[in-house]
Amino acid sequence: MKRADTLKSALGLALVMLLCYFFQSAVFSRLRIFGAAPLLLPLAAVAAGLLGSSGWGGDFGLVGGILCDAAMGGGGILFTAALTVMGFFAGFLGDFVMARGFPSFLLLGLGSLLLCAAMQMFRLLVFDGAALWPLVRTGLKQTAASLLFLLPLYFCVRRALRSWRRCRERNFH
Amino acid sequence: MGKVLKTAGIVILAALVLVLAFTALGHFTGRPNFFTRTFQSVAAPLEKLFDDGAERVQAFQAYMRDYDALKAENEALKARIAEMEAEVRQSQGANAENDRLRTLLELKRSHTDYVLLDASIISWGSSNWSSTFDLDKGSFSGVQTGDCVITENGFVVGVVTETGLYSCSVRTLIDPQAAMGATVHSTGLSAVAEGDFSLMTEGKLKLTYVFENNALELGDTVLTSGAGGVYPAGLVIGKITDTAAEDGGYGQYGVVTPAAELSGLGQVFLILDYGEAGREEG
Numbered sequence: 175m176k177r178a179d180t181l182k183s184a185l186g187l188a189l190v191m192l193l194c195y196f197f198q199s200a201v202f203s204r205l206r207i208f209g210a211a212p213l214l215l216p217l218a219a220v221a222a223g224l225l226g227s228s229g230w231g232g233d234f235g236l237v238g239g240i241l242c243d244a245a246m247g248g249g250g251i252l253f254t255a256a257l258t259v260m261g262f263f264a265g266f267l268g269d270f271v272m273a274r275g276f277p278s279f280l281l282l283g284l285g286s287l288l289l290c291a292a293m294q295m296f297r298l299l300v301f302d303g304a305a306l307w308p309l310v311r312t313g314l315k316q317t318a319a320s321l322l323f324l325l326p327l328y329f330c331v332r333r334a335l336r337s338w339r340r341c342r343e344r345n346f347h
Numbered sequence: 348m349g350k351v352l353k354t355a356g357i358v359i360l361a362a363l364v365l366v367l368a369f370t371a372l373g374h375f376t377g378r379p380n381f382f383t384r385t386f387q388s389v390a391a392p393l394e395k396l397f398d399d400g401a402e403r404v405q406a407f408q409a410y411m412r413d414y415d416a417l418k419a420e421n422e423a424l425k426a427r428i429a430e431m432e433a434e435v436r437q438s439q440g441a442n443a444e445n446d447r448l449r450t451l452l453e454l455k456r457s458h459t460d461y462v463l464l465d466a467s468i469i470s471w472g473s474s475n476w477s478s479t480f481d482l483d484k485g486s487f488s489g490v491q492t493g494d495c496v497i498t499e500n501g502f503v504v505g506v507v508t509e510t511g512l513y514s515c516s517v518r519t520l521i522d523p524q525a526a527m528g529a530t531v532h533s534t535g536l537s538a539v540a541e542g543d544f545s546l547m548t549e550g551k552l553k554l555t556y557v558f559e560n561n562a563l564e565l566g567d568t569v570l571t572s573g574a575g576g577v578y579p580a581g582l583v584i585g586k587i588t589d590t591a592a593e594d595g596g597y598g599q600y601g602v603v604t605p606a607a608e609l610s611g612l613g614q615v616f617l618i619l620d621y622g623e624a625g626r627e628e629g
Contacts, residue, residue, distance in 0.1 A: 203473040209548075211473045247472030247479035247516050294476045302523050304544035312548070316475050 179341040186334030187222055187230070191238050194218045194327070199245035207322065210315035214323055215242040215253070216286045219261040221331035224272070224279055226338065228265030235261020252293060260286050279328050287317040450499040458501075460622025461579070464488060466496075467614050469514060478519040478547055478609070479505075484617065485513045495578045495618045502607035503527070503571060503582045504615050519609055520584065521547045528574025529554060529584055531567050540569060540584050540603060550609060554587065554601035563590045563601040579621040 194214035202211040219238035223231020239257030243250050264282050272278040291313030298304040410417070454461070464484060472479035484490050496504040496517050505519040518525055526541040536557065543553040554569055567587045573580030589602035 199473050200470055203471040210475045245472075246474040247477070247481060294474070298476060298523055298544050302544065304523060308545045308548065312475050 176341050179337040183335050183338035187234055190330045190334050195241040207319035208315045210319045212319035216290050217283050217327045219257040220264040220282050220286045221327055223261040223264030224268040225274055225332050226335050228262050231261030231265030283324050287320050291316055454501050461618050462620040464617045464619050478522040480517050482515050485511045485515050487512050489619050490515045496615050498607045501582050503584050504607050506577055521552045527578050528572035530570050530572040532570050533567050536562055552603050554603050558598040563587055569603050
């Protein structure tokens with residue numbers, strides 16, 4: 175029963191990740207919000223960690239990171255590494271430090287988006303000598319556009335992990 | 348009172364006699380008399396009004412009678428218009444493709460050394476920090492990392508940065524990491540055309556390493572110089588649309604608007620190989 179519940183949740187979460195990928199790569203690469211394409215996969219990875227566990231966060235952070243790098247193009251592995259760590263860390267905080275609710279997700283989601291923007295602008299700032307203000311402005315636009323998807327993603331990931339959470343609660347009691 | 352009535356009776360009788368006389372005269376001569384003409388003049392507008400009303404009623408009756416037939420005809424015509432519009436769209440698409448291929452043929456004639464491969468854009472990169480897209484051709488079709496991507500007009504689009512079996516990633520010329528040797532067509536001045544993050548958001552790039560002041564003029568065409576070996580010489584990068592002094596005042600830089608309209612791209616061409624002619628200036 176536990177294995178079936180876990181599998182069901184994993185498939186649900188994989189579906190959420192795939193939807194995020196298609197929206198991020200195909201839809202928002204052309205339809206910009208506030209002049210920027212939103213990042214959905216980092217939010218999904220953080221949600222998987224916070225609402226699931228550090229294991230869920232690490233696993234689906236890795237999946238989300240690979241998909242995010244694919245959506246970005248250029249063959250980088252920045253998000254593959256970063257989202258794995260972020261997902262795992264969000265899970266760790268959910269396990270031991272923070273409540274598994276929306277305010278925590280809001281806080282971690284915002285933090286992850288700002289961290290992603292900082293990582294993305296780092297190379298341009300340090301190695302390409304780009305001016306700081308245009309980079310910051312783009313980072314803020316990207317974060318603002320991504321925050322619009324915080325609530326839908328929270329509910330989608332929570333719904334996907336419902337079977338596994340129920341099973342865990344039954345085992346706990 | 349009686350006198351008045353008597354006078355009035357006489358006047359009326361005289362008038363009647365006069366009218367009858369004019370009428371009889373008109374009847375015998377076949378010409379409308381004065382009274383008829385006067386009446387016709389007065390009655391004409393009213394008559395027209397009634398005539399118009401009747402005509403409208405008649406038209407409405409005809410419309411009501413033919414409504415179903417008209418409705419059916421209208422539907423048929425609408426369907427025909429939709430068909431014709433589809434045909435026109437198809438024809439426009441075919442014409443556009445025809446034009447593209449014709450232009451490409453010209454390019455091939457003028458650059459017989461180019462080995463070209465056509466490809467379609469699968470998707471644009473979703474990063475806000477770079478300008479990339481994926482093409483539907485990969486190493487299976489002979490694409491290699493470093494191949495140059497152009498439009499059918501020979502306008503520079505970018506360079507292949509990563510190759511899969513059936514797809515490849517292209518970094519456009521406005522990406523902050525893009526750089527190519529360039530020549531100003533009118534003066535022969537050598538420079539470097541490179542992407543700049545601030546300009547990328549405006550769809551432009553920078554012409555830099557120009558160590559002379561006032562060497563750049565607005566509207567000058569910028570071509571590839573062939574330096575670096577990635578892009579063959581003579582491809583059109585774009586036109587200089589703005590100039591400014593470099594930081595520190597050493598020389599100036601130009602803002603180049605690409606000749607290739609990146610946002611409207613659908614089909615592009617990869618230069619898989621080119622001969623010595625393209626490397627001459629390099």
